[in-house]
Amino acid sequence: MRSIGVGAVALMAAAIVMIVLVAPEDADQGISQKIFYFHVPIALTAYACFGLGAWKALRLLWRGGERYDLESYTAIHQGTIFGALTLVTGSIWAKASWGVWWTWSSNQLVLFLVLFLFYCAYFMLRYSVEPGARRERISAVYALFGVALIPVSFFAIRLANDFIHPTVFTREGPQMTDTMFAAFLAGWAAILALAYLMYRVELSGKRTDANLRELREALSS
Amino acid sequence: MIRARRLEKRYGSKRALRPVDFELARGGRLLVTGPNGSGKTTLLRLLAGLAAPSRGELEVAEERGRLGYLGHEPLLYRDLTALENLELYGRLYRVPERRERAGMLLERFDLWEARSERVAAFSRGMVQRLSLCRVLLHDPSLLVLDEPFTALDTDGAALLDRELATLGTGRTLVLSTHDPARVDALATSRLALA
Amino acid sequence: MSAYAADVVALARKDLRLELRARDTLPAMLLFVLATLVVFHFALPGGAGDDAAYGLLWVALVFTSLLGLARAWVPEREGGALDGLVLAPCDRSAIWLGKTLATLAFLGAAELVALPAFALFFAPLDLTAVAGVVLANVGICAVGSLLSAMAVASRSRELVLPLLLLPLSIPLVVGGVGASISPEGGTYLAFLGLYDLVFAILSWASFEYVVTE
Numbered sequence: 001m002r003s004i005g006v007g008a009v010a011l012m013a014a015a016i017v018m019i020v021l022v023a024p025e026d027a028d029q030g031i032s033q034k035i036f037y038f039h040v041p042i043a044l045t046a047y048a049c050f051g052l053g054a055w056k057a058l059r060l061l062w063r064g065g066e067r068y069d070l071e072s073y074t075a076i077h078q079g080t081i082f083g084a085l086t087l088v089t090g091s092i093w094a095k096a097s098w099g100v101w102w103t104w105s106s107n108q109l110v111l112f113l114v115l116f117l118f119y120c121a122y123f124m125l126r127y128s129v130e131p132g133a134r135r136e137r138i139s140a141v142y143a144l145f146g147v148a149l150i151p152v153s154f155f156a157i158r159l160a161n162d163f164i165h166p167t168v169f170t171r172e173g174p175q176m177t178d179t180m181f182a183a184f185l186a187g188w189a190a191i192l193a194l195a196y197l198m199y200r201v202e203l204s205g206k207r208t209d210a211n212l213r214e215l216r217e218a219l220s221s
Numbered sequence: 222m223i224r225a226r227r228l229e230k231r232y233g234s235k236r237a238l239r240p241v242d243f244e245l246a247r248g249g250r251l252l253v254t255g256p257n258g259s260g261k262t263t264l265l266r267l268l269a270g271l272a273a274p275s276r277g278e279l280e281v282a283e284e285r286g287r288l289g290y291l292g293h294e295p296l297l298y299r300d301l302t303a304l305e306n307l308e309l310y311g312r313l314y315r316v317p318e319r320r321e322r323a324g325m326l327l328e329r330f331d332l333w334e335a336r337s338e339r340v341a342a343f344s345r346g347m348v349q350r351l352s353l354c355r356v357l358l359h360d361p362s363l364l365v366l367d368e369p370f371t372a373l374d375t376d377g378a379a380l381l382d383r384e385l386a387t388l389g390t391g392r393t394l395v396l397s398t399h400d401p402a403r404v405d406a407l408a409t410s411r412l413a414l415a
Numbered sequence: 416m417s418a419y420a421a422d423v424v425a426l427a428r429k430d431l432r433l434e435l436r437a438r439d440t441l442p443a444m445l446l447f448v449l450a451t452l453v454v455f456h457f458a459l460p461g462g463a464g465d466d467a468a469y470g471l472l473w474v475a476l477v478f479t480s481l482l483g484l485a486r487a488w489v490p491e492r493e494g495g496a497l498d499g500l501v502l503a504p505c506d507r508s509a510i511w512l513g514k515t516l517a518t519l520a521f522l523g524a525a526e527l528v529a530l531p532a533f534a535l536f537f538a539p540l541d542l543t544a545v546a547g548v549v550l551a552n553v554g555i556c557a558v559g560s561l562l563s564a565m566a567v568a569s570r571s572r573e574l575v576l577p578l579l580l581l582p583l584s585i586p587l588v589v590g591g592v593g594a595s596i597s598p599e600g601g602t603y604l605a606f607l608g609l610y611d612l613v614f615a616i617l618s619w620a621s622f623e624y625v626v627t628e
Contacts, residue, residue: 114582130233138624157589162593162597294498295494312421
């Protein structure tokens, strides 16, 4: 895990250098466009976490095994953290480019709001069911519904734009230059590494907890 | 027929059943005893397939449809009548001539007069007798009865005694009870949970 | 009729019979949806236009279905009948399908009153809008009866169901409102059909895991 940590820090440092120093400033938006290099990778990382959570959930339903439940839960927890960060960075970006903290015309932001609500309910559900095999399965089924909801909501929000905003104002940014694209990729790699590190840390913490509890019980009986 | 090895059930970190080992041959009758909280109900739910083992192995060589389970709850619809409840279960269990069979059981458990009343209007003893009808409806070859004498009055208990005494040799029985003396003569093996 | 279909019909008929006898879900849904429409009259400012009314209709329909779905598994919970169904040798998905059909029937019955009332109070509904309602009903009952079975296993029960269902109902509201007001209603109907297909299959396949320990 230490090597993952070192790798994540190194990637983050490299990405920050790329984004701040190497990538050219955007002609239209100036310095505020830099948040793009965080916002989009964070959003993509959140999707990856939700996807991982659903994959582990599928393994749980297919094969069984408590470890998949813990892994699925941890992945979704990280996904929700990065989802919340997507909303925060998106909000800052909206303020910088359109002067408002929230805009319903950004499909990505609206989708993440829906997903944020959906996955908060995941935690509500999980913590109101007695621990055990049934909770594992219920959580897993709900996690699978999440990955089905992502594309369906994506379509729904695009469709809704037609009647909510008859004059859609899309923000077709200028084509990214090669260095911009490289900085974007570096940012994405750094955020993914960070998410993976957080996932592993939380997972090992949770496992230690469970082992301790079992030990204590074994000693007391 | 039934084989349990280091069978254990946990809910999170809470242990509901300590590891148990036992075997029961076809036609055997196992008596499960133990104080409250020792895991009798958990063990019987595991045997019925209503819960999955957390650890260890459990083998029950019987189809789902050939099992009769009596739990703490009646597993009946309160707003259906006695006959409607048995009709529904008879259909789901694909019981041939389910109406006749339901009528015969209601008669045997002295509920025929109350067949068109809702279960909600039944006394606890009547509910328990109707539950027994539900358990026996599809002529199960494995009976899993969790404290079947609960709530039964003297007549009801005598009916159940008679029913258990005439099970025949082909049927396997697992029965949990607080009152082992009552059914001790039936048992071919005993399991005391602690 | 195959054994599967016979099971589904028996289970759904049982729910209808229980409802006829106890009458505690459908009258509540009916009164609720009518009361909501009346509240909307006061919530809509003058000159808000028909489009706003169509939007509110969909809010009313979603909340009405929530009311019905929250009670969907109550008969099974009392007396532990769900264990009885799980033990029966029928396919577990038949239990889900039976419940979905029963809740669909209740929701449809409530709408049989609510939609004419809406047309009378607010704005006319064309065929596309009604088709949208029918398709959305299927989706919301299919997903809702599964989520409601999940909620039954939780301590908070009725409380957690709206939290689970509302995010999943957003695409249905989009499709429904689109079908009601857009000139290209067909697109929205197709989208609702797609939603129904995806989530009905998912619910059908996953129900077994929700009811077994």
